[in-house]
Amino acid sequence: VDDLVFWLLSRVTGLSAFAVLSLSVLSGEALRTSVLDALASNRAIRRLHDVTTPLWLPLGAAHCVTLVLDRTARIEPLDLVVPFGVPYGPWQVGLGTLSLDILVVVTLTSWLRRFMSNGLWQWIHRTSYIAFVALFLHAATSGTDFDAPIVSAIAWSTAAALAVVGVSRIVWGRLPA
């Protein structure tokens, strides 16, 4: 298979993973705020949040695999774990690796939640905000399609909305319905 096919697949899966991860962060924030209270109950939002993980996981994995298979990108399997090692874009690509590492830990600890204290799990789960910020910076600084108006408009507006809700959550706690 030509390198170009892997390159196109990595871009498709990267954009899609960003969209689904945005939905995951939105549903997670909605559990602690009231932004989606008018749409559904907290239990329904929780189920929505749970179902987003099996949606973004294959997309993110496909993004990583296709980048490794694309010889032009020169991403080694070690670069998927250890950040900031890619020679031509160390921190741009490294932010994606950092985001992946954090999201893997967050996902694993969510699956193993019954074996740890609730406080520890919450603090680990809150690092997903850091992961999303790193993911957004990774996409904005290394994404091939992020300079396109339609892509950047959707991505920036989504990130800005999530940031507003996140900051509101930090400052005011649970928002009134």
Place this chain on the structure above:
Amino acid sequence: VPAWLLRILAFAVSLGSVAGSTDYVLSHAKNPAAPLQPAVVDPVESEEPDPTPVPTRTPRPATATPTPRPTLAATATVSARISTPTGTVAVIVTLPPTEAPTARPTPPPTARPTPTVQISAAVRATTLPRITTTHHS
């Protein structure tokens, strides 16, 4: 809104994002303004060296001219297998080593050695069928 409808909406958003991304990426296959531009790996460097023995050129003696000496490039060897009604013929054409370009233009060589054709030992030589052209552009 019930939970199952939210799940269906989540699947729809995911499929829609994949479809939309695919449509956009296929219609914009290349972006010259992409922020990261990794250098294209030279496929010649990644391949294994050709086991065919190639003639080597002895280095020239140093001269007093300040012009930097051109560096010798690898000898190019072109091999091909041609199927004929009487069998398969392997043809190996060894081109003479070429000189790499230098910062200062150098005059073209006046006489270039002609390419030599080497036939592998286990291959029987035969005449090639005449090539007939059917289309002209």
